[in-house]
Amino acid sequence: MQRLRGGDPAAFERLVRTHQHRVxxxxxxxxxxxxxxxxxxxxxxxxxxxxxxxxxxxxxxSTWLYAVTSRVxxxxxxxxxxxxxxxxxxxxxxxxLPAPGDDPGRExxxxxxxxxxxxxxxxxxxxxxxVVVLRDVEGLSYEDIAAALGVELGTVRSRLHRARMxxxxxxxxxxx
Amino acid sequence: MTCEHAREQLxxxxxxxxxxxxxxxxxxxxDGCRECAREWERFTRTVALVRGLEPVGAPVGFVDxxxxxxxxxxWYRRLAxxxxxxxxxxxxxxAAALLFVAVGAVYxxxxxxxQRSEVRERANRQESSQAVxxxxxxxxxxxxxxxxxxxxxxAHLSGGEAVQRxxxxxxxxxxxxxxxxxxxxxxxxxxxxxxxxxxxxxxPSQRVPAAALPAAQTAPAQAPPPKAPEQSRLALEKAPxxxxxxxxxxxxxLLGRGLGGRSSESARPDAKQQGRAxxxxxxxxxxxxxxxxxxxxxxxxxxxxxxxxxAVVDVVRRLxxxxxxxxxxxxxxxxxxxxxxxxxxxLVRELRHMGxxxxxxxxxxxxxxxxxxxxxxx
Numbered sequence: 080m081q082r083l084r085g086g087d088p089a090a091f092e093r094l095v096r097t098h099q100h101r102v103x104x105x106x107x108x109x110x111x112x113x114x115x116x117x118x119x120x121x122x123x124x125x126x127x128x129x130x131x132x133x134x135x136x137x138x139x140x141s142t143w144l145y146a147v148t149s150r151v152x153x154x155x156x157x158x159x160x161x162x163x164x165x166x167x168x169x170x171x172x173x174x175x176l177p178a179p180g181d182d183p184g185r186e187x188x189x190x191x192x193x194x195x196x197x198x199x200x201x202x203x204x205x206x207x208x209x210v211v212v213l214r215d216v217e218g219l220s221y222e223d224i225a226a227a228l229g230v231e232l233g234t235v236r237s238r239l240h241r242a243r244m245x246x247x248x249x250x251x252x253x254x255x
Numbered sequence: 256m257t258c259e260h261a262r263e264q265l266x267x268x269x270x271x272x273x274x275x276x277x278x279x280x281x282x283x284x285x286d287g288c289r290e291c292a293r294e295w296e297r298f299t300r301t302v303a304l305v306r307g308l309e310p311v312g313a314p315v316g317f318v319d320x321x322x323x324x325x326x327x328x329x330w331y332r333r334l335a336x337x338x339x340x341x342x343x344x345x346x347x348x349x350a351a352a353l354l355f356v357a358v359g360a361v362y363x364x365x366x367x368x369x370q371r372s373e374v375r376e377r378a379n380r381q382e383s384s385q386a387v388x389x390x391x392x393x394x395x396x397x398x399x400x401x402x403x404x405x406x407x408x409x410a411h412l413s414g415g416e417a418v419q420r421x422x423x424x425x426x427x428x429x430x431x432x433x434x435x436x437x438x439x440x441x442x443x444x445x446x447x448x449x450x451x452x453x454x455x456x457x458x459p460s461q462r463v464p465a466a467a468l469p470a471a472q473t474a475p476a477q478a479p480p481p482k483a484p485e486q487s488r489l490a491l492e493k494a495p496x497x498x499x500x501x502x503x504x505x506x507x508x509l510l511g512r513g514l515g516g517r518s519s520e521s522a523r524p525d526a527k528q529q530g531r532a533x534x535x536x537x538x539x540x541x542x543x544x545x546x547x548x549x550x551x552x553x554x555x556x557x558x559x560x561x562x563x564x565x566a567v568v569d570v571v572r573r574l575x576x577x578x579x580x581x582x583x584x585x586x587x588x589x590x591x592x593x594x595x596x597x598x599x600x601x602l603v604r605e606l607r608h609m610g611x612x613x614x615x616x617x618x619x620x621x622x623x624x625x626x627x628x629x630x631x632x633x
Contacts, residue, residue: 088326095321099313107311117317124321196308214270215305221272240266247301254297 080140084131095124098141101217102148108212109152111201119155123148138226145219146227149209156205192253199249207242214239256284261291265298376554376632383628384552384615550626551599553614555606560631563609564588567629570605574598576627588631596622 082090102123107116126147134143200208213219213227214235224235247254261284267273268281285292328336339345557563561583567590568578576594583589594602606612606629 088322091325092318092322095318099317099321100310103313103317104311113314117314117320120313120317121321121324125324128325192304193309196304200305211305215302216308216310221270236267236272240263243266243298243302243305246305247297250301250304253304254300 080136084134086128086131091128094127094140098144099124101141102144105145105148105212105217106152108197108200108216109205109209110155111197115155119151120148123151126151139223142219142223142227145213145217145223146229149213149227153205153209195250195253199246202249203242203245207238207245210235210238211242211246215243256280258284258288258291261285261288262294265295268295269299269302376630380552380554380615380630383630384550550628551614553612553627553629555610555612555629555631556633557610557631558633560586560588560633563631564590566609567606567631568592570602571627574602574605576602579626586633590627590629590631592627592629594625594627596625599625602627 083094099120103116103120106119106123107113110116110119123144127144130147134140200211203211209228210224213224214221219227221232221235221239225232228235261281264273264277264281268278271278273281285295338349555563555567564581564583567588568581571578571590571592571594574594575598576592579591579593581588581590603612603614610631
């Protein structure tokens, strides 16, 4: 941490390599476009580099990164960044991390489900979208989400419940 | 617990965020309510699907791009990286490209002078073909007088002796004359390709100056022709300037009877009688009667113009023509000759055996006589 605060390039490079997938995943789920997501992720790391001197260390570094990422994404959405539906190219551009238990026989059904899920999340309101991404995609705790977004714990629960209920209604045909 | 209250607790129940009492009450309700149980099942399935989304990762090169944005590489390092990285691939490609450009530059450099000289020669050919049979031009300067005087001096030499001397002379600068064509030679000399120079720069005394005639006449018969021009030049120095025109004997008197001692002799007494010379316009074919022979400007490319010149002259004479003038300069030789029209095809055939022949079209069909200006080059 001290080396990071000192602006050590090697330390910063290690930081980027460690957290690049998380930051880019949140940015992609929020913005829906690979180019925008990469641009936003780069912006996140550059802001982190510039603000490392102000980081007190009372929160986890990852939580701080999520906070910066959330702010950057919400700012871009508020500025009117067009949210494009992710196409096949986007899926191929992004590195697909291996999922356990891949079954080639169910590939088409699986891809259809993934597309429907992505579309359903994309249609959520921005604040609810962010919460469900941080909780169910990234696995943050309620407290970390509240700290990252700077909101109350009850707000996080409420937004999360509403987001999940909406997703349940949208994914009707995939549910028993 | 009501269904509505139970369904409000589903998210917290799933995440284990309920107190033990709230969790027990909610679980009890779900066990007793089929609808809520079904709702709970769909809810958990939805969250499982979202949590099963394929994780996405950063594309290749993302870290490098972030580092580049954070600490931009100096432009010279970026340029060097673009030029030479990867070295085993870019270096050979760039070396090959440089070699290609160098070879192309050398080729163009060699080609351009050749093309320029070719264009220049073509322009000269056109000028010479235009000069032959052109309208009279205003004389100016003493150079033209020099040329005419030179031609007149040569014309004064007896035809037969001059021809034999010239034929035996190895020098490139010689003229071939016959008595019969002396008069026409005078006319040809006037309108030869060198005539433009003579015409353009000749002094008003385009006519052979009277002083030049005696000088040429007195030139010994044994004297080599190259000296005749010198004598003519000397005579020219004594010749009157354009400001003091002199009258010369009628040109017909000079040429109608052929050049030789007679014409000059007759000219001298006339000149003496008249005591003055007048400036006259340049000589032309038409002034002395007879038709203007068609002119052909040709080029013969050989290995050695100097050695080819006598051979060309020989061919002309064998075919019944006469060589009016010959000269060599700057690595090329020029022969001006008159040739019977029917002999032209034979001339072309023979000269094509010597080198590459190129000539313009004959101006008229079946001409009786042709005037040729053949430039022999390498």
